[in-house]
Amino acid sequence: MEILRISKVNTFLVGIMMMAILLCCSSQVQAAQEGDYNYTVTDNKATITGYTGDGGVVTIPSTLGGYPVASIGEYAFVDCSNLTGISFPQGLTSIGDYAFNYCKGLTSISIPQGITSIGDGAFINCTGLTSFTVAVNNLNYSSINGILFNKVGDILIACPGAVTTISIPIGVTSIGRSAFYGCTGLTSINIPQGVASIGYNAFSGCTGLTSITVAVNNLNYSSIEGVLFNKEGTILIRFPEGLTTISIPQGVTSINEGAFSSKGLTSISIPQGVTNVGLFAFFGCSGLESITFNSATTTIYDSESTIPATTKIIGYDPSTAKTFATTYNRTFEVIGTTSTLQTIAITTPATKLSYSVGDPLDISELEVTGTYSNGGTKVETITAANVTGFDSSSPATSQTLTITIGGKSTTYDIEIKAASDVVLNSIAITTPATKLIYTVGDTLDITGIVVTGTYDDSSNKVETVTAANITGFDSAVATEDQVLTITIGAKTTTYLVQILEDTTEMTEIETPSHIVVPSKVWTIKLSGVVNESSLNGKIYVTNSKGKKQRITCAATIVNGLSQIEVKPDKDYTPGDYMLWVKNITSTKGIGIKKQVFLKFTVK
The missing domain is CATH 2.60.40.3630 (Immunoglobulin-like)
Incomplete structure (x- = not known):
């Protein structure tokens, strides 16, 4: 009886597999060519995948091979610099990622009413493009002063590449991925108060941009000397490509993914307080001769694309900077070995600047930074032995203390109050x-x-x-x-x-939308403290075919509870995915009570 039961199950599974094969065959993609167009056919609809014509003003046909043209695929017209005009058929519904990238001869784009989807970077590097116009009855998109927006006008999707000045409307809340990519004539951008999100690569390729300013009452972003930061000033988000020098503020703790791509930047010093440098952080800085890491422990994203191949890396030995240089065969120099201390300066004052008679010297929180002949900076080690001039034996309204390090000095003032019955x-x-x-x-x-x-x-x-x-x-x-x-x-x-109670339960997976960008980072919030060693293989992402994707899980403690960030090692490709959380445990060995999964779609 057992053999018979297994046989029936196998017969059922074979039937299911045959049905799946038949279903797949029914929607099989067919590739073909007609005239100047390469295209594929899926579900009796044509998608243009390439163009081989001579350019000029092109009218895309409404049908190819008898099939209605519904889509322009990704990269379909890439590098068609001789294309000077384009007319879309009314039946067209989507334009793929980077479809018209580097079509420098285009001067205007008219979006018909049927377009429901425009991919990332569809019109980037179109340096001759001056305006977008959108059919008034299009339900998904609109244009304001030639700029492409979503229908309600609160998401700025794309700025034409030839634009040299822009005033972002006050109602905009989001600037899309690659929105200003390749706008080489822009010199300044002001972010209004309502903008709450700025997409990846939003200002890349803006080689003339020297200033990004932010409205003072914006709750999410700020700017310091024309550089874009988060509101708190701890994350450096974007350095304008038209700038050539920067002194990173001491309060910065993180350099964002893709933050720098200025070809004129020749050297940069990363302060000791910076704990993280993201992927592509200095990608495109082809003129960067040296980068100095003033901390031995700064996390540098593990990719050869984080720092240019020709850039000399300066840091401590041992350090994460040296490890990166060794891994990717880069030139490395030990910090301070070929440079001398030039000046010192107080970058954070001592907490205690007012003393009472008889008090001992207190240099808590005092931070002194040295500047070296190679342009690098370093937070110096300082003790009471480096400080002279302190005398609390009698009152003094102003007493000057001198700090000396390596023959260089700087000063600060304190006061000594008379002993009294201070209560x-x-x-x-x-x-x-x-x-x-x-x-x-x-x-x-x-x-x-x-x-x-x-x-x-x-x-x-x-x-x-x-x-x-x-x-x-x-x-x-x-x-x-x-x-x-x-x-x-x-x-x-x-x-x-x-x-x-000591449990490790899921309280929230950040899900403002299940339709996400390719670089989406998921944040999983737990009701306890997770045992990080239990994460290996227990949190993973699969695609629609069940294949696991390469991800990195990083656990942090926020208000005493664990949060786990799940980040793809490289961007997801468009499609459906599933995020799984299985069998993780707390630091006390208590397992999660239920397994969790979340379906999401990458556009």
Whole structure:
């Protein structure tokens, strides 16, 4: 009976397979050529895949081989520089990615009413293009002052390559992928207050661009000396290609994917605070002679395309910079070996600038940066031995302290107040603890907390806080709001924490839309702290054929809970995909209660 049952199952599976083969054959793609056009036929509709004509003004036929022309495929007219005009048939519904890339002779594009889809970069590098016009009854697109937008006008899709000035409408909330790509005549762009997202490569190829400014009340972006940053100024998003020099601010922690492509940039120094350099960060900087990494641990995206092949890499030994140089056979120089210290400067002042008589010197948070003869900079090591001029034996309204490193010096001023009965009036939390959410059994963690005392002479001081100053913490059982009390000098302040059951459940996968861009990074939020070693092979992405895609999973802790970023090693190709999360565990070995999957589509 067992043999008979297996035989029936096999017969059923064979039948299903034969049906699938028949279905596939029924929609098989046919390739053909007619006149100046190569095309394919799918579901009785023609897609133009190539053009072999002489150019000039071209009217695309409404049919090929008797089939209606519904689509222009990706790269179909690429590099047709002799194309001076194009007329689309009314039955056309889609224009593929990069379809008219480098069609430099085109001067205007008219989008008919039936177009429902225009791919990424469809008209980039069309340097002669002055305007888009869109049929008024098109349901998906519109044009404003010759610029291509979505129908409602809040997404800027493409700017014609010949445009030299632009005023982005105040109602725009999104600037699309490659929107200004190849607009070589633009010299400045102002981002209005409502823009909440800017797509990848939005300003690439704008070789004349020297300034990107942002409205001061924009909640998502900012600009410093014409360079585009996130609002907080911690992520360098885009360096205009028309600029040739930059001093990266010390507060920057990340350099965005594709941030630099200026051919005039010859050298750059990456500050010590930068922890991450993204893919293609300096791709296209063909004139970049040297790049200096002032941290030994900066994560450099592992790809030969991150830094140009001819660029000399300067850094510490050992360091991630040296590892990158060795991996990709680049010239490497140990930092400081061929350069000398030129100047030093205080880049972050000491926390304590006001003393009372008898206080010891306190250089907490004091940061001094040295500039070297090779153009590199480095945050110098500094101790109290580097500081002279301090004397707290008597009051002084202004006392100058001198910092000396390697024969170079800089100064700063402090004050020494007379000893008095200064009384602590109150304390307040000025920076909350990093960890505010705990799981049952966790120990108290006050990392990051800053408590400031206010005194009766109106002075303020950052107080020393240890676990001994805190009462009320109990992680034995779960509780929603547990009040912790901080006591310093008989003054108190409180803050709330949560104690959660030790589970590792999915609380959210960021899904504003299931239709995503090829470089989509998914963020998975958990209700506990994940055991990172359990991630290997347990989170993966498959395509419509079930083939696993190459991805990278990176876990971080946010408010005491794990978040996992799932990023493709290279862009997804258009199609349907499935994101799977299976059998991951918490740091205490507790497994996720249910498996999760998410279907998404890449356009």
